[in-house]
Amino acid sequence: MSVEAVTLTNEEAARRRIGTTAALAVIVVLLMLISLGIGPVRLSPLAVAQALFGGGSEVSQVIVREIRLPRTLLALAIGAILGLSGASLQGLLRNPLASPSLFGAPQSAAFGAVLVIALGLADVRSYALPVAAIVAAFASVFVLLSIAGRNAGLLILILSGLAISSFAGAATALVMNLSSNPFLVLEIAFWLLGSLEDRSFQHVMLAFPFIIGGGLMLFSQRHAFRALSLGEETAQSLGVDVGRLRLFVISGVALGVGGAVAVTGTIGFIGLVAPHLMRPLIGHDPGRLLVPSALAGSALLLAADIAVRIIPSTSDIKVGVLTSIIGVPFFLYLIMRERRALGGGVA
Amino acid sequence: MSEAALLTARGLGVRLAGRVVLKDVSLALSAGHLVALVGPNGAGKTTLLRALAGLIPSEGEITVGGDALASLPLRERAKRFGYLPQGHLVHWPLPARDIVALGRYPHGATDPARLSPKDAEAVLRAMQAVDVMEFSDRRVTELSGGERSRVALARALAVEAPIILADEPTASLDPRHQIDVMKNLRATADTGVLVIVVTHDLGLAARFADHVLVLKEGNLVSWGTPSEGLSERVMADVFRISAYRAEYQREAVIVPWADI
Numbered sequence: 332m333s334v335e336a337v338t339l340t341n342e343e344a345a346r347r348r349i350g351t352t353a354a355l356a357v358i359v360v361l362l363m364l365i366s367l368g369i370g371p372v373r374l375s376p377l378a379v380a381q382a383l384f385g386g387g388s389e390v391s392q393v394i395v396r397e398i399r400l401p402r403t404l405l406a407l408a409i410g411a412i413l414g415l416s417g418a419s420l421q422g423l424l425r426n427p428l429a430s431p432s433l434f435g436a437p438q439s440a441a442f443g444a445v446l447v448i449a450l451g452l453a454d455v456r457s458y459a460l461p462v463a464a465i466v467a468a469f470a471s472v473f474v475l476l477s478i479a480g481r482n483a484g485l486l487i488l489i490l491s492g493l494a495i496s497s498f499a500g501a502a503t504a505l506v507m508n509l510s511s512n513p514f515l516v517l518e519i520a521f522w523l524l525g526s527l528e529d530r531s532f533q534h535v536m537l538a539f540p541f542i543i544g545g546g547l548m549l550f551s552q553r554h555a556f557r558a559l560s561l562g563e564e565t566a567q568s569l570g571v572d573v574g575r576l577r578l579f580v581i582s583g584v585a586l587g588v589g590g591a592v593a594v595t596g597t598i599g600f601i602g603l604v605a606p607h608l609m610r611p612l613i614g615h616d617p618g619r620l621l622v623p624s625a626l627a628g629s630a631l632l633l634a635a636d637i638a639v640r641i642i643p644s645t646s647d648i649k650v651g652v653l654t655s656i657i658g659v660p661f662f663l664y665l666i667m668r669e670r671r672a673l674g675g676g677v678a
Numbered sequence: 679m680s681e682a683a684l685l686t687a688r689g690l691g692v693r694l695a696g697r698v699v700l701k702d703v704s705l706a707l708s709a710g711h712l713v714a715l716v717g718p719n720g721a722g723k724t725t726l727l728r729a730l731a732g733l734i735p736s737e738g739e740i741t742v743g744g745d746a747l748a749s750l751p752l753r754e755r756a757k758r759f760g761y762l763p764q765g766h767l768v769h770w771p772l773p774a775r776d777i778v779a780l781g782r783y784p785h786g787a788t789d790p791a792r793l794s795p796k797d798a799e800a801v802l803r804a805m806q807a808v809d810v811m812e813f814s815d816r817r818v819t820e821l822s823g824g825e826r827s828r829v830a831l832a833r834a835l836a837v838e839a840p841i842i843l844a845d846e847p848t849a850s851l852d853p854r855h856q857i858d859v860m861k862n863l864r865a866t867a868d869t870g871v872l873v874i875v876v877t878h879d880l881g882l883a884a885r886f887a888d889h890v891l892v893l894k895e896g897n898l899v900s901w902g903t904p905s906e907g908l909s910e911r912v913m914a915d916v917f918r919i920s921a922y923r924a925e926y927q928r929e930a931v932i933v934p935w936a937d938i
Contacts, residue, residue: 334795334798425769554783554788554789558780558783559769560768561767561777561833562767562769564728565761565767567733568756568759569837570756570757572752615770615771
């Protein structure tokens with residue numbers, strides 16, 4: 332036996348991972364082109380590509396670059412941060428059922444945003460909105476991880492998540508209940524449904540700094556997630572500062588999810604689904620799942636946002652509704668798969 | 679235990695949730711020794727191991743190779759201790775090789791797919807030492823308990839630290855695997871590493887250890903060679919048992935016999 336026995340097989344697996352990641356990136360680019368081509372005026376991917384780079388007619392340039400590009404960019408970034416947040420929470424808690432939406436983070440962020448609007452503290456396009464959403468998301472994830480403690484079982488996590496999302500939902504309902512302004516109620520309903528319609532570059536500017544900041548924070552912890560596969564104590568013995576890691580993950584998820592929710596409302600279950608789709612292709616290493624999960628999240632949200640525009644219906648289907656309709660049965664399937672762990676109360 | 683001690687503790691105390699779990703433990707342990715840490719359930723064995731590795735806050739003073747543990751940054755501490763916790767828990771079905779490679783994490787090899795030749799050699803040495811090369815590509819979750827414990831041991835060895843702390847590495851293993859693990863730790867100690875093993879198996883402790891440390895209710899009550907440290911008086915006072923004592927192939931034989 333030689334050193335090659337340790338390193339060569341690794342290279343083979345690495346090639347497969349790089350191939351999968353590259354293929355995902357290509358899929359994301361194709362979906363972006365399709366997303367930019369769909370609307371009242373249909374454009375072929377080729378025409379979209381031309382318009383993007385200053386070719387084609389002036390009308391198609393305006394349609395693609397000014398009207399549709401913000402929506403597509405938001406789908407790309409928000410899908411990515413949701414996938415990355417899900418993979419990070421699963422890595423931190425060593426638990427395949429962890430995700431922002433099951434922990435009530437988007438619901439809490441939505442409450443933060445709604446509260447700011449209801450109190451008349453800010454209009455829909457000020458930075459107060461994402462900041463409020465981020466603070467609320469941070470509080471929800473912080474509370475959840477504090478309840479869960481160091482080596483929480485699945486049951487505690489899911490129950491605490493249920494309690495937090497119910498509470499955020501109830502608080503939002505209370506704001507709706509107390510509001511005498513019908514426009515406000517309509518506005519709030521938008522946050523509960525989640526949509527990418529009619530987004531502008533202002534929205535992009537509002538959300539992107541937070542999404543990118545949160546994403547970088549989560550990505551910087553990829554190696555620590557790997558060490559954490561051996562449990563918190565062993566990870567600590569290997570030199571991982573577990574307390575700092577937790578704070579990074581809570582902050583990263585709050586920044587990303589809060590920033591996303593502030594401009595699109597709650598879009599659930601992408602964070603849960605994306606890492607699961609990647610595990611059979613990439614393997615279970617939580618550090619290596621981050622980037623593919625982000626790409627898968629982008630692909631899922633872009634596809635869902637294309638679907639809501641293609642599916643014929645009398646009124647617009649909101650993309651957040653669609654992701655939940657698909658995500659919840661998937662969640663049930665995962666519960667069935669994890670039944671043994673859940674029944675035992677420990678995972 | 680007087681020659682230049684590798685690991686020392688003075689007045690070591692630990693409180694967990696307001697309860698005193700360990701009080702005023704002082705010890706000095708040298709390189710190249712296999713030390714068995716024994717005591718009844720709840721005596722504070724695991725707590726002592728964790729405190730020595732700096733994994734939990736403690737009172738008193740710990741030095742490693744002459745440096746105060748408290749003054750060492752996390753990464754530097756990690757290079758000095760190979761810590762093997764109970765249960766050999768792995769949360770994701772990762773290949774055995776990747777688990778062992780995590781032992782190089784303190785040395786900056788945070789990605790098992792990109793090991794430097796030096797790190798790859800250390801991983802190989804550790805895997806060969808406990809004979810786990812044959813299931814290098816298998817997922818640890820698919821291995822038997824005995825195989826998994828060997829992978830966990832290889833992971834701790836791969837750190838190539840001057841000190842190995844192993845918490846009940848033989849628990850729930852069949853007799854052959856117990857001897858196998860202890861032989862590996864003995865061989866590691868013989869290469870100049872200080873190995874501290876928590877165990878409930880007084881027979882294994884007597885057979886393989888150079889020294890035993892006996893804990894009772896958070897106090898270090900006895901220490902010395904196995905036959906001194908586990909004297910008849912200690913067996914009666916601490917464990918409240920009598921034991922059959924003998925010598926076989928110049929090793930102490932201690933078999934717990936009856937409760938008293």
